[in-house]
Amino acid sequence: MIRDEWVFPFPDCGEGGPRRIRGTAFPAPAPVAGHNQPVALADKLEQLPARPGVYLFKGRGGTVIYVGKARVLRDRVRSYFQASRPTELHKSRMVGDIADLELVVTDSEMEALALENNLIKRHKPLYNLRLRDDKNHPYLRLTLREDYPRLYVVRRPSEDGDAYGGPYIPAKLGHKTAGLVRKLFGIRSCKETLNGRRPRPCLQYQIKRCLAPCVAEVCSLERYRQSCEDARLFLEGRTEEVVRRLRADMERVAAEERFEEAASLRDQVRALERLETPQKITTTELEERDLFAVHVEGERAAVQAFSVRDGKVVAREGFLLDRLTEPETVLSTTLQQFYADGRYVPREILLPVDVPDRELLESWLGKRRGTRVHIRTPRRGEKLRLLDLVVRNARLAFELEWKHPRQQSREIMRALGDLLDLEVEPRRIECFDISNIQGSDIVASMVVFEEALPRKSDYRKFRVKGVSGNPDDFASMREVVGRRYRRLLEEGRDLPELVLVDGGKGQLGAAVEALEELGLGDQPVASLAKREELLFVRGKDLPLALPRSSPVLQLVQRVRDEAHRFAIGYHRKTRSKRTLRSELDDIPGVGPAKRRKLLSAFGSLRGVRGATEAELTTVVGPAMAARVRAHFDGSRR
Secondary structure, three states: OOOOEEEOOOOOOOOOOOOEEEOEEOOOOOOOOOOOOOOOHHHHHHOOOOOOEEEEEEOOOOOEEEEEEEOOHHHHHHHOOOOOOOOOHHHHHHHHHOOEEEEEEOOOHHHHHHHHHHHHHHHOOOOOOOOEEOOOOOEEEEOOOOOOOEEEEEOOOOOOOOEEEOOOOOOHHHHHHHHHHHHHHOOEOOOOOOOOEOOOOOHHHHOOOOOOOOEOOOOOHHHHHHHHHHHHHHHOOOHHHHHHHHHHHHHHHHHOOOHHHHHHHHHHHHHHHHOOOOOOOEOOOOOOEEEEEEEEEOOEEEEEEEEEEOOEEEEEEEEEEOOOOOHHHHHHHHHHHHHHOOOOOOOEEEOOOOOOOHHHHHHHHHHHHOOOOEEEOOOOHHHHHHHHHHHHHHHHHHHHHHOOHHHHHHHHHHHHHHHOOOOOOOOEEEEEEEEEEOOEEEEEEEEEEEOOEEOHHHOEEEEOOOOOOOOOHHHHHHHHHHHHHHHHHHHOOOOOOEEEEEOOHHHHHHHHHHHHHOOOOOOOEEEEOOOOOEEEEOOOOOOEEOOOOOHHHHHHHHHHHHHHHHHHHHHHHHHHHHHHHHHHHOOOOOOHHHHHHHHHHHOOHHHHHHOOHHHHHHHHOHHHHHHHHHHHHHHHO
């Protein structure tokens, strides 16, 4: 057991100060006399204890960047700093970021394992492996902690004592399954606080979608809890157990001459027996097990987890991993995080390769399950055949997710964010361009790219109102950018991660001035000059010159060119409208209909101007023809 009490400083613990946790703190060496400086990392490495525990690496800002456990802290921690040991690129990067170290000594590696999971959840370290769903599929949550459990759809399971089913692929299958569970087992969906004393059941009871535990005379709490347990087994894929219990209950209540209740149970049994869940994969053994496989390339990996219940594959989950520091520990770390979220632990877990801490994981999982759990690596037979399928799925998931063009776009956005020193990757980019001819018909465009793809529904066009006469692209850019983001602020809408303008340092300065007037001094802004293709960035004196082959430059060029295209199109349309109006719409009596007639009959404005009065009469009548002819004859004088 853990003996002593220590206080571990959590920088993000919020109100209430540091949390007090049971454990043994690693005693830091005393500072050098006459100095208040913290103990150097090298000095701490010399005094590491030869005991199990958890180590926390910190960056230069004091943020926890990695949490790990060890059977022997001294050997494990020092191994990161051995110059002779070959390390992966990402691990070397992590070691270069380590500025400080803290330890927590425990009495056993099991305690270190549990503490490691808790600290990873709290700190979310940059270099720790964290499972990220490859899809955001829904789950069903059965709130077993409540006296009267409810069933509803959630996006993520958590370790809270409730039962979860899923994920459901496609997402609409989750809502269909929720409706089916309510129909089969009568689980309530309302949010009322129940005590069994409601005067009468609601409509859900009348349409046979709820057992009405709100009325104790209709459904006792004991009966409702049993139905919730059946629903839990159903969500876990253990339908045969549910059918066997329902049959036994049906025979018992029938023997007690409670025929209405027996008929209800009979209908449940028949519905479950008719329920066909198409299974592409089955095994010959009626066992429960989970299978895991991982495909690793460099610092990335894709994990697949298959759940087998009663010989059928009832669920599949996929996870994406990035910034791997120790690829050899991916499977063991995956098991820790997978089952730490409160998922059901089966009797057997199959892996394609053995893991170094298998016995420790078996012991930890056995405590969570309540009975012994086996982690095995099959070599032949049905289990190996099914595990090979999981391995192939992991390889396919890696190809689809990490090598898909969509993922490549994310990589380019991340690289652009790093290049511009952005706090987050520029998921949304708004780009502006000005278009005019010698100061006439000054217009501007704004195009939007999200996830490196154009979002045309968010495009906007602007008529520049505050600039006339001589062209002034700087003043025009200042006006348009100011109008755009003043409106966003007034409407309380989110700002983009990056504002991009077409032009050089002058256009960038104009956009920055407009944003600073609105109090948006921290808004990231950049500009791209056309000829040299230099990238000017707010806050940097010198522009960035990227190779023409750079995917980052190509993305910025694509956004800039789209803004230019949209601006030119709007300017051409504006100029065309002005030209037509000055020549035709200024003629008294000529409206849109007659204008279309004239242009259609004579092909163009030049054709209308050159037509005789007799020719015009055949299109718009003699009176209007005389008026049109008089207008053009008068304009020639």
